Each structure stands twice: as C-alpha cells, then as structure tokens.
Amino acid sequence: MSVELLSPAGNFQKLKSAIDFGADAVYLSGKSFGLRAQAGNFSLEEMDEAFKYLHSKGKKGYVTVNIYARNYDFKDLKNYLHELKEINPDGIIISDLGIFKLIRDEKIDIPVHISTQANTTNYYAINMWKELGAKRVVLARELSRDEIREVCENTDMEIEVFVHGAMCISHSGRCVLSNYMTKRDANRGECTHPCRWNYYLMEETRPGEYFPIFEDERGTYIYNSKDLCLLRYIGDLIDMGVKSFKIEGRMKSIMYVSVVTGVYRKVIDDLSAGRTPDYEYLQNLLNSVSNREYTTGFYTGFADETSMNYKTSSYVRNTDFLGVVKESDGGKVIFECKGKINSGETLHILDKNLVEQEIIFDKILDLNGERVEFTKPNRDYILDCGINFQKGSLIRRYKV
Numbered sequence: 001m002s003v004e005l006l007s008p009a010g011n012f013q014k015l016k017s018a019i020d021f022g023a024d025a026v027y028l029s030g031k032s033f034g035l036r037a038q039a040g041n042f043s044l045e046e047m048d049e050a051f052k053y054l055h056s057k058g059k060k061g062y063v064t065v066n067i068y069a070r071n072y073d074f075k076d077l078k079n080y081l082h083e084l085k086e087i088n089p090d091g092i093i094i095s096d097l098g099i100f101k102l103i104r105d106e107k108i109d110i111p112v113h114i115s116t117q118a119n120t121t122n123y124y125a126i127n128m129w130k131e132l133g134a135k136r137v138v139l140a141r142e143l144s145r146d147e148i149r150e151v152c153e154n155t156d157m158e159i160e161v162f163v164h165g166a167m168c169i170s171h172s173g174r175c176v177l178s179n180y181m182t183k184r185d186a187n188r189g190e191c192t193h194p195c196r197w198n199y200y201l202m203e204e205t206r207p208g209e210y211f212p213i214f215e216d217e218r219g220t221y222i223y224n225s226k227d228l229c230l231l232r233y234i235g236d237l238i239d240m241g242v243k244s245f246k247i248e249g250r251m252k253s254i255m256y257v258s259v260v261t262g263v264y265r266k267v268i269d270d271l272s273a274g275r276t277p278d279y280e281y282l283q284n285l286l287n288s289v290s291n292r293e294y295t296t297g298f299y300t301g302f303a304d305e306t307s308m309n310y311k312t313s314s315y316v317r318n319t320d321f322l323g324v325v326k327e328s329d330g331g332k333v334i335f336e337c338k339g340k341i342n343s344g345e346t347l348h349i350l351d352k353n354l355v356e357q358e359i360i361f362d363k364i365l366d367l368n369g370e371r372v373e374f375t376k377p378n379r380d381y382i383l384d385c386g387i388n389f390q391k392g393s394l395i396r397r398y399k400v
C-alpha cells in the first residue's frame with residue numbers, strides 16, 4: 001500500500017507550498033468548526049478553489065470539522081455540511097459523535113476521518129469507528145511504537161499518525177488550561193497555548209512575590225513540550241502498515257510547511273526506493289525551521305522530563321525566511337519578498353529537491369528594472385544572478 005504524506009494548509013499560499021514540496025494531501029479548515037481559529041482558514045469560495053486546484057494536480061484535501069460541538073452548533077453545522085458536500089472534499093475530519101450522526105442522518109457523502117482530538121488509543125475503538133462507517137482514524141499522539149504496531153495488526157481501518165509538530169501537555173487537546181486561564185476553549189479552536197507560558201509559584205499571603213519553580217532567569221516552563229519528530233521512524237511506521245503521515249502546523253509559516261513537507265517527502269521516497277535517507281542532512285533542515293527542540297514523544301516510551309523544554313517557550317530556528325521564487329527564466333529570478341534583503345548579501349536558495357545553493361544577491365531590481373539597495377517585504381523583485389531556480393524555492397538567511 002502506498003503511503004500518504006499529509007501537510008497542513010493554513011491558507012492557499014501554504015497549500016500550494018505544501019504541494020510544491022511533495023505533499024500527497026493537505027488538511028485545511030473552513031472559517032468555523034475547525035480547531036485552529038487563529039489560522040488563516042478558508043471561506044467556502046476559497047475552499048472550492050483549493051479543491052479544484054488539488055484535484056487538478058491529482059492531490060487530496062481533507063476539511064477539519066473537529067470541534068466538540070454544543071447543541072446550538074447543530075443548525076449551522078447542518079447547513080455547513082451540505083455546503084461542504086458541494087465542494088467535494090476527499091474527507092472530513094471530525095471528533096464529535098454527534099457530528100458523525102448528523103453526517104449520516106443528512107446523508108452527507110464525504111468519507112469521515114476520526115481526528116486525533118477523539119483520542120483513539122486502541123483497536124477496539126478503531127473497529128467501532130469502522131462499524132459506524134468511518135474511513136480513517138488519526139491515532140492519539142500518546143501511543144508508543146508497540147501500541148501502533150498492535151493497532152495495525154488488529155484492524156484494516158486506514159491509520160493516520162502524527163509524525164511531526166507541536167504536542168499537547170494533556171492527552172491530545174483534552175485540556176482546559178486555556179479555558180481556565182483565558183476563557184478561550186482549546187476544544188473549539190481558540191487555544192491561547194498557556195502551556196508555553198512562564199510560571200512562578202506564589203504563596204497566598206505574599207501576593208506579588210513570585211518564586212521560581214525551577215531556577216532560571218526568566219522563570220520556568222513546566223508544561224512546555226518539545227515538538228514531535230519521528231523522522232527516523234518513518235520506515236518502521238511504513239512497515240507496520242500506517243497509511244498516512246501527518247505534519248502538524250496550520251498556523252506555521254510557508255517556510256515551515258515547505259521544508260518539513262520536503263524532508264518527509266524525501267524520507268518516504270528514499271525508503272520506497274530502497275535508499276538510506278541522509279538523516280543528518282534532513283535533520284539539519286528540520287532544525288532550520290521553527291521548533292521547540294525535538295522529541296520522539298511517546299513513540300519510544302513514556303514522555304517524561306526529557307520531552308519538555310524547561311529553558312524557553314520561544315521557538316528556535318537557525319534561518320530567516322526572506323522570500324519565495326515566483327518565476328525564473330534566463331538567469332533572472334522573480335521573487336516575492338518576505339523579509340528585508342540588503343544588496344550584496346550572501347543568502348541561500350532551497351529548491352523542492354532540498355538542494356540548497358549559496359547565492360550573492362548583488363543585483364536586485366524592482367519590477368521596473370531599477371536597481372535597489374534593499375528590499376521591502378510583500379513586494380516582488382528580480383534577482384539577476386545568471387541561474388534559474390524552481391518556482392516555490394525558498395530564499396533564506398542562515399543565522400551566524
């Protein structure tokens with residue numbers, strides 16, 4: 001069975017980047033009922049356009065409707081599901097049994113995927129979802145390698161596994177920290193990520209006196225999980241029969257989506273062709289995009305203190321994202337600028353095959369052909385460098 005690389009699409013541009021860098025499918029959300037209220041997300045018209053684009057390229061797309069719904073949601077949900085049906089997505093990702101019932105009652109003919117948010121941790125539950133008519137289950141991120149193997153041996157359901165991205169401190173998403181601290185419900189797409197904040201201890205008769213829980217000049221991050229990275233275990237998971245490999249991150253940047261998708265594409269292709277992936281090179285590429293340091297989470301055992309980042313809640317990355325190539329011909333590269341570039345700088349351009357070249361940006365022109373000394377974000381420029389680059393290639397600056 002061929003496997004699927006499934007990438008996040010926070011908006012149309014990120015969707016195109018994911019496809020350019022090798023995703024077989026993307027998941028995205030409409031403006032409501034998904035779990036990333038802060039992501040760009042898609043209007044119905046945008047979704048329609050997105051699915052036409054995906055299908056024209058032979059790719060798939062799944063829509064997240066994975067909130068835990070309240071009674072008052074169902075009237076709008078009913079209309080929304082019928083509207084989605086017209087758009088022809090390849091799957092709908094849900095968590096709530098009530099939404100599943102509505103899909104069946106309304107005869108919405110879209111394959112149903114059970115979200116990781118539903119916390120499916122065993123094959124009895126998976127086989128029950130199958131009896132109910134689901135097509136795929138996204139496993140809870142808290143399962144170990146042995147548990148995933150046992151699941152695969154005991155079901156013929158399509159299994160999807162998260163292989164890369166942010167983790168929750170609670171069982172995937174079943175968390176009320178955000179509700180409790182900011183009155184914003186993580187189970188309705190409004191998480192404010194309080195698990196990443198600094199915490200101190202305060203004795204109740206000494207208001208304003210904050211005691212560090214773990215000594216550090218900026219406080220402590222007692223809930224802050226490192227990001228999941230199963231790069232070196234993709235071969236294992238393919239052998240077990242996992243169908244789909246999911247990358248988290250609908251709120252992440254174009255550079256993140258492109259690089260992470262490209263890295264996992266390369267691993268899957270290398271393994272399928274019997275080649276040994278260059279894990280060191282690929283890991284360095286993963287280190288070059290935003291991350292909170294990496295962990296294998298529960299995959300190689302119980303998550304413990306080594307799975308957490310107590311030092312900082314900030315993302316780390318060793319590159320800045322400066323632009324995307326839009327066209328290239330005759331040694332002239334038209335690019336969309338995403339960050340200031342000074343004329344004369346030595347930068348890197350990473351193409352879809354993950355080949356990175358060092359280029360001196362000494363002749364940058366505006367679209368009128370006038371030379372510029374520096375670029376401004378969100379404008380298009382021409383780099384006259386005598387080399388052509390693939391559309392979608394990323395312009396990056398390594399931090400020294």
Ligand code: SF4
Pocket residue numbers: 167168169170173174175176177178186191192193194195196
């Ligand atoms: S606060 Fe953190 S652990 Fe809780 S739902 Fe949000 S991201 Fe997940």
